[in-house]
Amino acid sequence: MEFKVEAHRIMTISLGKIYSSRVQRGGIKLHKNLLVSLVLRSARQVYLSEQEELYLQQQQQLLLAQREQSPETWSDRTECEPPTEQSPSWAEMESNISKEQAPSWTEMGRTDSKEQPASWTEVESSGYKEQAPSWTEMARTDSKEPASSWTEMESNNPEQQAASWTEGQRTDCQEQPLSRVHSEERTDRQSPKGLEEGRATREPRAPCRAVAGCPGRLVRRTAREQETACTRKRRSPEQGAAAEPASPLKRARTEPVVLQANSQSEEEQMETSSNVSSLINIFGSSFSGLLTKEESEGESGQICCDQVLGSMGSWSRAIVAF
Amino acid sequence: MAGVGSGGNDIQWCFSQVKGAIDDDVAEDFLYGKVVYQKITNMEVKILDFGSHGLLQGFKWISKLMYWMNKLWLLVPWKVPVLLVLLVKGEMIEKPNKQNKSQPHCRGEYNVYSTFQSHEPEFDYLKSLEIEEKINKIRWLPQQNAAQFLLSTNDKTIKLWKISERDKRPEGYNLKEEDGRYRDPATVTTLKVPVFKPMDLMVEASPRRIFANAHTYHINSISVNSDYETYLSADDLRINLWHLEITDRSFNIVDIKPANMEELTEVITAAEFHPNQCNTFVYSSSKGTIRLCDMRAAALCDKHAKLFEEPEDPSNRSFFSEIISSISDVKFNHSGRYMMTRDYLSVKIWDLNMESRPVETYQVHEYLRSKLCSLYENDCIFDKFECCWNGCDSVVMTGSYNNFFRMFDRNTKRDITLEASRENSKPRAILKPRRVCSGGKRKKDEISVDSLDFNKKILHTAWHPKENIIAVATTNNLYIFQDKVN
Numbered sequence: 034m035e036f037k038v039e040a041h042r043i044m045t046i047s048l049g050k051i052y053s054s055r056v057q058r059g060g061i062k063l064h065k066n067l068l069v070s071l072v073l074r075s076a077r078q079v080y081l082s083e084q085e086e087l088y089l090q091q092q093q094q095l096l097l098a099q100r101e102q103s104p105e106t107w108s109d110r111t112e113c114e115p116p117t118e119q120s121p122s123w124a125e126m127e128s129n130i131s132k133e134q135a136p137s138w139t140e141m142g143r144t145d146s147k148e149q150p151a152s153w154t155e156v157e158s159s160g161y162k163e164q165a166p167s168w169t170e171m172a173r174t175d176s177k178e179p180a181s182s183w184t185e186m187e188s189n190n191p192e193q194q195a196a197s198w199t200e201g202q203r204t205d206c207q208e209q210p211l212s213r214v215h216s217e218e219r220t221d222r223q224s225p226k227g228l229e230e231g232r233a234t235r236e237p238r239a240p241c242r243a244v245a246g247c248p249g250r251l252v253r254r255t256a257r258e259q260e261t262a263c264t265r266k267r268r269s270p271e272q273g274a275a276a277e278p279a280s281p282l283k284r285a286r287t288e289p290v291v292l293q294a295n296s297q298s299e300e301e302q303m304e305t306s307s308n309v310s311s312l313i314n315i316f317g318s319s320f321s322g323l324l325t326k327e328e329s330e331g332e333s334g335q336i337c338c339d340q341v342l343g344s345m346g347s348w349s350r351a352i353v354a355f
Numbered sequence: 356m357a358g359v360g361s362g363g364n365d366i367q368w369c370f371s372q373v374k375g376a377i378d379d380d381v382a383e384d385f386l387y388g389k390v391v392y393q394k395i396t397n398m399e400v401k402i403l404d405f406g407s408h409g410l411l412q413g414f415k416w417i418s419k420l421m422y423w424m425n426k427l428w429l430l431v432p433w434k435v436p437v438l439l440v441l442l443v444k445g446e447m448i449e450k451p452n453k454q455n456k457s458q459p460h461c462r463g464e465y466n467v468y469s470t471f472q473s474h475e476p477e478f479d480y481l482k483s484l485e486i487e488e489k490i491n492k493i494r495w496l497p498q499q500n501a502a503q504f505l506l507s508t509n510d511k512t513i514k515l516w517k518i519s520e521r522d523k524r525p526e527g528y529n530l531k532e533e534d535g536r537y538r539d540p541a542t543v544t545t546l547k548v549p550v551f552k553p554m555d556l557m558v559e560a561s562p563r564r565i566f567a568n569a570h571t572y573h574i575n576s577i578s579v580n581s582d583y584e585t586y587l588s589a590d591d592l593r594i595n596l597w598h599l600e601i602t603d604r605s606f607n608i609v610d611i612k613p614a615n616m617e618e619l620t621e622v623i624t625a626a627e628f629h630p631n632q633c634n635t636f637v638y639s640s641s642k643g644t645i646r647l648c649d650m651r652a653a654a655l656c657d658k659h660a661k662l663f664e665e666p667e668d669p670s671n672r673s674f675f676s677e678i679i680s681s682i683s684d685v686k687f688n689h690s691g692r693y694m695m696t697r698d699y700l701s702v703k704i705w706d707l708n709m710e711s712r713p714v715e716t717y718q719v720h721e722y723l724r725s726k727l728c729s730l731y732e733n734d735c736i737f738d739k740f741e742c743c744w745n746g747c748d749s750v751v752m753t754g755s756y757n758n759f760f761r762m763f764d765r766n767t768k769r770d771i772t773l774e775a776s777r778e779n780s781k782p783r784a785i786l787k788p789r790r791v792c793s794g795g796k797r798k799k800d801e802i803s804v805d806s807l808d809f810n811k812k813i814l815h816t817a818w819h820p821k822e823n824i825i826a827v828a829t830t831n832n833l834y835i836f837q838d839k840v841n
Contacts, residue, residue, distance in 0.1 A: 039674075039728070040674075043674055043728065043731070046731065046732055050734075058485050058487055059484070059485060059486065059487035059489070059510060059573075060482070060484040060485070060486075060510075060573075062573060063572055063573070063591040063592070063622055064573075064575075064591055064622045064624065064641055064681075065737055067619060067620075067621075067622055067641060068641065068677060068678045068681060068737070071677045071678070072674050072675060072677070072678065072731070075674050075677075076674055079674075
């Protein structure tokens, strides 16, 4: 338990360091920021794995409760609600991660195409030329990628996919708040299946999206898909893990693109188009749209909204500079 | 500790000089504007005898001096990149050694020789970034004529400086008066040849070459090749090879920038040429690996010839394992057979013939391992300590916190901790070894880990190549210690 507190503290300090490094004289120091991001990543892994252990315990209780129900169908999962006891800790996790999320929010809200992508492309204080091509390159790759991965998934081994999909479904829906953890875990630990599972986890998450009480969770899930999309691109767990420190900042850039692909897959598979389109509306109308939608959601949504709001001001400035 | 020219006798270090402000507090609020300069030429400067001993030539000084002068001379803010070149006064003392043979040893005082500002702050308009004028590294060039040459670098630009003396000036011009006014040619009735008359010694520093615009990232190292014609400069991701005469181009010899910057996992932290083989250089990384490259193998030395890496001890794994394994300094010994690396907690000596692990490891301040979290918070964990060899490669030295510095004797396997402080600074005062106790009972004269002052750090040290004279830089003072002369 102390590890969790310690990890959380280290994460906060690391984020503070990254933020303050941008205002110091002489430009961003690549070496120091790389080290800080490595610390951030290990702290986050520890933190999230501790979270996961907690939820695993709670999930076992859930399993016992749900055993009496009918065999799991997709509709069941669609309706499954997160246990209420998870919400407070979820909000807690929100507050921790909100700082990381906020940059992605801000970027999402920003339609300025000149917005430079975050992560190392920006951390390196390299020439503008260097940044611009990589950003467009990223945009190009990412716009192609969801489409290609969708076709890939279709043509892929259906059994394997189905198997992992089911697995992904089960774990993912019942642990909605942990979707992030699991996919992260999966990409980290199960290297050969990283591709399939990355794809697979996208699907089950979509229906769960309709159910989620916290819009922050929704977006995070999208962000998670985003992240797996990126890790998929790299096709290796190490690289996926390495991408993670950059991913909070990187998420938003490719998010709208991936979202389109996501929405397609969802509609085809799940017929929850109404929920998805509302989500697209949220993103389309930027952060203010998200806020209005949020107010109708649960209390946990309110909490995470406050957290994100609180840190948004400083982060939006930070993102601009980045 | 073995010393130059003697057997295994322990050296007793005694205080020689300290330069700097009396007040040890670093005045952090000094800005660039609040500088009071006094022209160095108005000061009395001791004259030095270069020729017969070439002491300055071999003496590799502290690469970056954080330096205060006392109020009478110069008041220099902490971060102003003023280069100070100190020179020995040139006194020779005959010291009989064990065999009763007279062997000249140099003892003397170091005084300020020259002061100049190497770099100016610049602004990169393209990236809207300020380029600090803070000097990252200084390297001497081998002396080839009467002048001294050195390379100094800030984050982006390397400059070659020539430091020369002038102690004569011509007098007796035909067309000019003594004060410089021009004479009317019509009034000239006789002609005379101007003669050189002695004058007060004036030391001039002039920039000879400026090597700019070759680095995207912050330059962290420069190293002069043994061919004395080329040198390398290393930034976080690339290493460039320059010719000392050519400023408008350089060759990129190492490039570890990944195609996708998000896949970045390590950066270059230091690089050095081999002292004897002009085709060999090494570079260290933030992951604790050292790569040796041979420039004959390919134009781009991305593929290393040797990779020196020690497997990590899993029992010491923590959040900060990556940070403390990052190598802050690499130094070849004088023969080039061994190299020494400094990471946050230890000094390792590698045999170039064995890549699997270092041949010697010395723990500098192992008691800090349990404090890594607080050191991370106050940014001390990012401090880049340097290390150095003594003249005969038998002792290595590096700095620590609380103005402590450590020496490790490779032969006797003994180590000593000394402190550079004003309290120990009486002339010829012998330095007392210090001890840090990590826990449990604190013995008398020991200092506990919690009472260490982490603002007082010694990052730069230097050892005279021939004598047992060391220079140690604290935050705002420069200490010079010599071995005790009986």
